[in-house]
Amino acid sequence: MTYINLVTAAAFLILCCFAQSVISFSFVSVSSFQCRQAPAGQLHKITPMANHARNCQDDNTERNNNSGPLENLCSTCLLACELMTPLIASIYDELILTSSSSTGSDGVKKTKKDNSAFTIADGTVQRLLIKCLFSNLAFRDIVGEEDEGEEEEDGIDDNWWYQVQGLTIPKHLQPLVDSTGIQIESLAKNLLVSNSNESYYSKLTVFIDPIDGTREFSIGKGEQCSICIGFADEHGKAIAGVVYRPLSKPSPTWVAGAKREDYAAHNFEEEEEHSTTGAVLSTNGSISKFVESLIAELDVPRIKAGGAGNKMMMLLQQSISVANKEEVSKTHCGHLYIQDRGVSRWDTCAAEACLDAFGGQLLKLTDFLQDEEDGYYTYLASKTNLDFVPNTANLTKYNSNLQDLPSPAQKAQDVCQVKAYSNLAGLVAFGKEFNTQEGRKYLRDAIRKAAANNAPSLD
Numbered sequence: 001m002t003y004i005n006l007v008t009a010a011a012f013l014i015l016c017c018f019a020q021s022v023i024s025f026s027f028v029s030v031s032s033f034q035c036r037q038a039p040a041g042q043l044h045k046i047t048p049m050a051n052h053a054r055n056c057q058d059d060n061t062e063r064n065n066n067s068g069p070l071e072n073l074c075s076t077c078l079l080a081c082e083l084m085t086p087l088i089a090s091i092y093d094e095l096i097l098t099s100s101s102s103t104g105s106d107g108v109k110k111t112k113k114d115n116s117a118f119t120i121a122d123g124t125v126q127r128l129l130i131k132c133l134f135s136n137l138a139f140r141d142i143v144g145e146e147d148e149g150e151e152e153e154d155g156i157d158d159n160w161w162y163q164v165q166g167l168t169i170p171k172h173l174q175p176l177v178d179s180t181g182i183q184i185e186s187l188a189k190n191l192l193v194s195n196s197n198e199s200y201y202s203k204l205t206v207f208i209d210p211i212d213g214t215r216e217f218s219i220g221k222g223e224q225c226s227i228c229i230g231f232a233d234e235h236g237k238a239i240a241g242v243v244y245r246p247l248s249k250p251s252p253t254w255v256a257g258a259k260r261e262d263y264a265a266h267n268f269e270e271e272e273e274h275s276t277t278g279a280v281l282s283t284n285g286s287i288s289k290f291v292e293s294l295i296a297e298l299d300v301p302r303i304k305a306g307g308a309g310n311k312m313m314m315l316l317q318q319s320i321s322v323a324n325k326e327e328v329s330k331t332h333c334g335h336l337y338i339q340d341r342g343v344s345r346w347d348t349c350a351a352e353a354c355l356d357a358f359g360g361q362l363l364k365l366t367d368f369l370q371d372e373e374d375g376y377y378t379y380l381a382s383k384t385n386l387d388f389v390p391n392t393a394n395l396t397k398y399n400s401n402l403q404d405l406p407s408p409a410q411k412a413q414d415v416c417q418v419k420a421y422s423n424l425a426g427l428v429a430f431g432k433e434f435n436t437q438e439g440r441k442y443l444r445d446a447i448r449k450a451a452a453n454n455a456p457s458l459d
Contacts, residue, residue: 069197070231070240070258074265076191077229078256080133081244083183084125084227087176088211088246091121092222094170099220109218110167114397117214122146123164124177125210125227132184136193137201140234141381143421144208145346203234205380207349212243213307216284222247226309230349231258232379236386240357241350243309255316257357264357268317278318279303281311281337289454290340297446303335311337312351312429316358319431337429338447340365340456342399345421349379351429360435365426365456366392369447377423385422388415393424394459426456 067075094108109119126144134142146165162169162177169177206229211217213225223245230241240258248269257264279301282291287302295302305311318335352362364387367375378386390413393399395406399422412418434443 068258068261068263069195069200070261071263072191072195072197073201073231074240074242074256074258074263076187077133077242078244078254079187079191080129080184081227081229081242081246081254082252083187084128084180085246085252087173087180088121088125090173090176091119091124092217092247094173095119095218096220099218108167108170110165116398117218118146118165118167119211119214119218120164120167120169121217122211122214123167124169126208127161127164128177128181128184129208129210129229132181133188133192134206135185136188138198139201140203140205142206142208143346143381144210145344146210205232205236206230207232207346207379209309209344209346209350212309212347216306217247221284221306223249224306224310226307226313228309228346228350230346230351230353230379232349236378236380237376238349238352238356238379241353243313243350243354245310245313253313255313255354255358257354259353259357264354266316266320266358268313268320277301278333279335281305281314281335282339283341288340288457290450290456291338293453294338294447294450297450298336300336308337308343308347309351312355312362315429315431316355316360319358319360319433322431322433334431334433336434336443338365338427340426341459342393342396343423343427344419345377345379345423348377348423348427352376355429355431359432360430362427362429364423365428365447366458367425368428368444369451371444375425377425382420384415385418385420385424387423387425388412388418389425390414392458393418393422394457396459398422399424399459424458426458 091108098108109117112118123146126146130142130144159168162174208230209226209228211225212228213221216222216224225245225247227244227246228241229244230238233239239260240256240263242254242256244252244254246252250269253268255266277300278298280291280295280298281303282305284304284306303314305314315335315337318333322333348362355362362376364372364375364377366389380386391411393412395402395410395412395417397405399412399418400406401417401419412424418424428443428447430439430443433439
């Protein structure tokens with residue numbers, strides 16, 4: 001065997017060891033993938049990852065090298081997220097520092113046309129994933145939240161790598177961007193390109209939300225943000241995903257899953273005892289009359305939290321905690337994430353796949369109300385919205401394709417009026433404890449009663 005083949009085999013063995021089903025294992029060091037030295041003091045300490053679970057396997061014997069292509073993808077994405085954590089933390093610190101200074105933080109964040117937040121972390125993380133991690137893989141398509149025109153790369157400015165949607169990465173962070181990119185390129189070369197799954201990956205569409213919960217990230221609530229990387233098959237079904245919270249304390253937390261390969265993994269830090277009472281997870285901001293009615297109908301508390309990926313992780317953590325308590329009534333002790341206002345495909349692709357892997361579901365609210373068992377969103381690249389239903393959703397500044405702001409309560413009558421990746425049918429997300437005939441009926445009855453009092457906004 002040649003030296004190159006030995007290196008390739010060793011790298012693949014590292015990945016398989018990372019993905020093995022054992023109670024606790026050590027993460028491979030950042031320095032293993034470092035092609036050049038990062039700035040002093042900016043390397044992130046890699047902590048051991050625990051609770052790497054695999055469904056339908058009761059013993060803790062080591063797995064062999066037969067991890068599937070989706071598990072391979074998820075494990076590699078987790079490694080990439082870990083490598084990006086020091087950079088994300090540094091940008092977050094920069095945001096907090098400049099926000100409190102007299103000069104403000106206009107150089108590292110801005111407000112987009114739809115009034116949503118954007119920071120250099122959003123653009124940089126997406127670019128590292130697409131240009132460094134996935135650049136040598138021929139996926140069917142890659143869809144990222146941050147629309148980056150080719151003119152940035154093709155421009156005459158040699159520093160285009162440090163320009164993200166009109167913002168410039170501060171000079172003192174640029175070496176860390178470079179070293180992170182080198183590490184991720186090496187990771188991709190060793191762990192993705194070296195395997196034989198390219199033909200399978202060519203059927204997949206990738207949906208990326210580089211910083212889900214940007215608003216929280218930009219105002220000092222970074223623990224609520226996450227990196228969401230989802231993979232959908234040729235039919236547009238979410239089949240694998242990773243949701244990674246880089247700024248969790250004391251260290252990052254994550255979930256990953258691919259139901260088709262019986263793969264479900266998580267790392268939640270040990271925290272205080274979780275409540276045995278379920279709750280509805282909602283945005284930090286205002287909620288609709290429908291959600292207010294639903295909370296009253298369910299007679300559960302409301303927990304405010306930012307980011308769809310973060311709320312899904314909170315839901316799963318509660319679901320896992322409830323499953324481990326034999327003395328409680330499991331059906332009504334899980335958290336719920338039920339939303340009648342719009343999010344987008346990149347918010348939900350990874351979350352849906354992870355919930356599916358852990359026995360839960362994420363479905364369209366409108367389909368769930370109508371007893372449709374497979375009311376999933378379609379995750380494919382498209383110029384038009386593949387789940388559009390005329391005269392159902394209300395147009396807003398977030399989902400509208402119109403030049404002018406839509407008038408209040410204006411229904412979308414034509415698919416050309418809405419953005420291609422807006423989720424226009426609401427969502428219902430629940431854990432394994434609700435995914436039974438009894439549990440689904442309980443939820444559907446409550447949602448129908450709430451809807452009778454206040455119809456879902458679907459905006």
